[in-house]
Structures are given as structure tokens and as C-alpha cells.
Amino acid sequence: MSLVIDLFGVAAIGAGVFFFVAGAAGLLRFPDALSRLHALTKADNLGLGLIVLGLLPRSTSPLAALKLIAIWALVLLAGATTAQLVGRAVRRKGSAA
């Protein structure tokens, strides 16, 4: 059983880290602010989401698991709204912002 949990954890966390790498690469390589914002939100949503998924079976109590999910939900909310807000600020100022 613990082997299954470990394998699941390795797969999910590995995939999550991949999205972080992809997000950072996008932040570095994409040509304009709005595309970079697009890359960033992938790291927020999928990267942390998959890591939380991989850590969930290892949590010690139901409350700890609930907190993990809440952390992901909060980051999702923060990421989505800040992407919207920063994106609007970029548009308002033009591409130079």
C-alpha cells in the first residue's frame, strides 16, 4: 500500500514540478507580458495542484488534508484574480508596463 502511495506521490509531484519548470521557462522566454502571465498561471494552478494531490495520501489527519486542499484553492483564487488584475494593468499601460 505504501508503495502505491509512494509511486502515486512520485508521479503527481514530478508532474507538478514539471509545470513549475514550464512556468518559469515561460516567464523567462515568452515575448510579452500577457503571454508570460499565461505561463505563470499554469505553474500556480497545475503545478501546486499536482503537488498537493501527491501529498494528500501522506497527510496525517483529515484536517491536514482539508488544509492542503484549502491551500490549493486559495492559491488558485489568488492566481486567477491577480492574473486578471495584472493583465488589466498591463493593458491599461500598454505593452511597456
Added chain:
Amino acid sequence: MTDFLLAMAGLILFTVAVGLARLLGGPGDADRMMAAQLIGTGGIASLLLIAAATGARGVEDVALGLALLAAFASVAFVNSAAPAEAPDSDAADGR
């Protein structure tokens, strides 16, 4: 497994450090806020991984606090970037 978790936390921190290059370079303040956002999320992720690996108690609460405040810097930035006298020009269009 512990080593794997720690290695992944380190990898995320390394990625985030590379993202710092954007913070250094800009070109705009919005890019700097994005870098801060990425580092915030990466910090939460590596915090959870380190906590799972070292078994420190109560770390979920720290991550929860960080997640709650993740949007704060960006919100302060957006609030200050939009001056009071400028009407929200694209609130009318595009929606």
C-alpha cells in the same frame, strides 16, 4: 521518498530562483509582480514538500497563511498602479 520530496523542493526553489532573473530584468513592474507571484506559489509548494519530508509540526498553517496572503502584493501593486482620477477605461469595453 524523503530524499525525493527534498529534491523536488530543491528543484522548485531552483526554478523559482531562475524566475528571479525576470525580477531582475523586468522590463516592467508587472513582470516583477509576476515573478513575485511565481516565487510565492513555488515557496508554498516547497514549504509543503519540506514539511512532508522533515515532519515539522504545524507547517500547513504557515502554508495556509502564505496562500491567504499570496494575492496581497499584487493587489497593492494594482491598486497603486491605477491612480484615483483615471476611470477604469476597460471596465466598459470588452465585457
Added chain:
Amino acid sequence: MSVLQALDIGLALLVFAVAAWTIFAPGAFSATVGYVVYGLLLSLVWIRLFAVDVALTEAAIGSGVTGVLLIGAAARLREAKTAGDEKSLSGLPRLLIAGLCTLVALALAAVALLFPDQGPSLAPQSMRRLPETGLGNPVTAVLIAYRAFDTMLEKVVLVLAVVGVWSLAADRYWGGAPGEARLARPEPTLAFLAQVLAPLGVLVGIHIFWVGADEPGGAFQGGAILAAMWMIAMMARLTEAPRTSAFWLRLALVAGPLVFLIAGVAGAIFAGSFFAYPPGFAKPVILFIETFMVLSIAVALPMLVAGPPRREPPR
């Protein structure tokens, strides 16, 4: 070298690099963003030192609330051009300063390296008397019981800082509300964020305060998160900053230190010495004091960030 050591060294280098960026960045705004990132990384370092209480405080105050304060200030100062009219230091004094600062750093590094492996510790003493307080978290016990006077004075410092910030207002604004009157209607996205975040955050803040008796957490951390939730509601214009002359506001500000002081004096009368808690009754008294401390912190931090009054009070 184990993976953990490699991680520690990587984290240390990252913290140092971000701090160096904060000091040497070309623009004040990017330096400030660097500082926000730095605060977040510091809470990771505190986790590695197994000081979860400190990590929570650093996450809530060092990174979150300070971030709003400094980014707001940096954005307002953006028009202030200072580099031109400042006499930039020439090479020699700069080198001298750098040399002396390196010397200070080296002396502290020597202290860090020479520190005995089993350092002096008050941990056994703090654990021995812990059952008498009824608490399970020794850090909370140090803050509210063993070093209660210290913590009370620190609350007074917070109130004094608020008074200091308020007194920077021009005379005609005294008693008015901080922040400019803004005509812009609330940004819908921001309002949505605040409406979802604030109730959750209040829940988390109270949770962190409540578990602080036995687990990492406590009045400071919980209060700071509650403060942050009030701040996001004000930033989203769901609510206006109150007039600084409002009686409830001033009462909430002084409630923490006042209740603390009254409990201390009551201890002198009923329990035999100043800030002594009656035996067997310590935990309810501590929680009672902490509740008012949470209130004061939750009110003081947003008022510090909001700055001096900038609107005339209604006549």
C-alpha cells in the same frame, strides 16, 4: 552531502541573493518587490530551524502586511526622483563602509561558527512550568505568561506607532479617515477576491489564534491574518477606512494592552505578584487576554498601513 544539506545551502544562497538584490537593485520599486520575496523565503528558513511560530509570524507580517505597506509607498514615491540631487558617495568612503560592514558580518559569522553545539537554553525551565499555565505551546507560554510584561509593552509600542503615524497628519485632517477619497468604483475582480478571501481568512485567523494555545500559532499570527483581511476589504473598497476619531476604533486599539495591564495588576492583588496568574485558572485568563490582543493587532496593523488621516472629518 545529503539532499537536505544541499537544499539548505541552496536556500541560504537564494536568501542572500534576494537580500543583495533588495539592497543593490537599480530601482526602488523592484527593490521593494525583492523585499516581499525575501520575507517569503525567510519563513522557509524559519521552518528549517523548526521555529514554526516564527515562520507563521514572518509569513503574515514580514511578507504579507509589510509587502502592502512598502509596495504602496514605493508606488507613491515613484515620481520622487532622488538619485539626481543626491550627492552619490565617491569611491573611497563607499569602500570604507563596505569594509567596515564586512567586518561586522565576519564578527557575527565567527559567533555563528563558534557557538557551542549545545548552547545555553531556557527550554527545560519553560517546559517544567508549562502544565501550570495549561498551555501546550511553550512559545505562547513565554509570550503571555513568562515574559508577559515584555509582550504587554510591545502592544503599547504598537499603539504608540499608530499614534505616531496619525500625528503626522495636517491639523485640519486630524480625526479624519486615512487614505484619499477615491471616486473610482470598486474593481469587480478585486471585490470578488475580497468577498471570497475575507470570510475564509477570518476563519483561518481565528483558527490560528485558537490552536496557538497548544500548537504553533497564537495571538500575533492570528491577529495579523485578521488584519490582512480587513486590509483586503479596504483595498477592494468593500469598506472604507474608519475615521481615526471613531471611539470604537480607539477603544479596540487600546483594548489589548489595557486588558493585559489590568490582568497584570489583578495578578498583583489576587495571585501574589505582578502578572502572576491564579493557579489552576491560568489558561482562561491567558485566552481572555489573548482575545483582546488579537483585536488590537487586527486593528492596529491596518491603521499603520493606511497611514495618517488625509480626509477632513465631518463637522
Added chain:
Amino acid sequence: MTSATLAGLVGAALVGLGLYGLIATPEPLRKILAFNVMGSGVFLVFGIVARKGAAAGLPSDPVPQAMVITGIVVAFAASALAVALVLRLFGETSRATLSPDGGTKPPGGGADAE
């Protein structure tokens, strides 16, 4: 090298950096940042005291931890007061500089002065 010693070394380096920034940078806001960097460096040096004082089954000594928590709050209060002073200076003189001849108007001659 333990993580505690490493944190102490970083703390020492941060104190040096912050002190340099506090003295050498002319802008007041940057000085506030530098002061905070220096302060957190001191806190980290305290961190080794806490971690190496681990005893009685605790992972780290609670007394230095409590003092650092108090310190973080006080440092925030001081920064907020300093920021308010800088903003007020900027509002008065349209400058944010500490040099006496840097302002466009004489000190106290601002629009808000009573």
C-alpha cells in the same frame, strides 16, 4: 555544517548587507528596506541560539523564538512609522530625500503646513 550554523552565517551576511545599505543608499525608502534586512539578519542569528538550545524534547528553544516574534512586530511598527514620515516628507516637498538642500521648497513651507 548544520542548518542552524548555516542560518547563522546567512544572518551575519544579511546584517552586513543591511548595514551597508542603511549607510550607503541615499533614498529613505531604500534605507527602510535595508534596515529591515539588517533586522531579519539579527533575527536569524537569534535563530541559531534557538535551534542550538533545543532541549527538553523541543526542536528549538521557545524563549528566543518568542523574542523574535516580538521583534518582527516591533520592526513592522517602526517601518510603518518610517514610511509614514517619508511619505509626509514627499507630500511636503515633492521630494523624498534626506539632504537639506535637496527639496524644492524650504522645509515647513509646504501647502499642508499650518
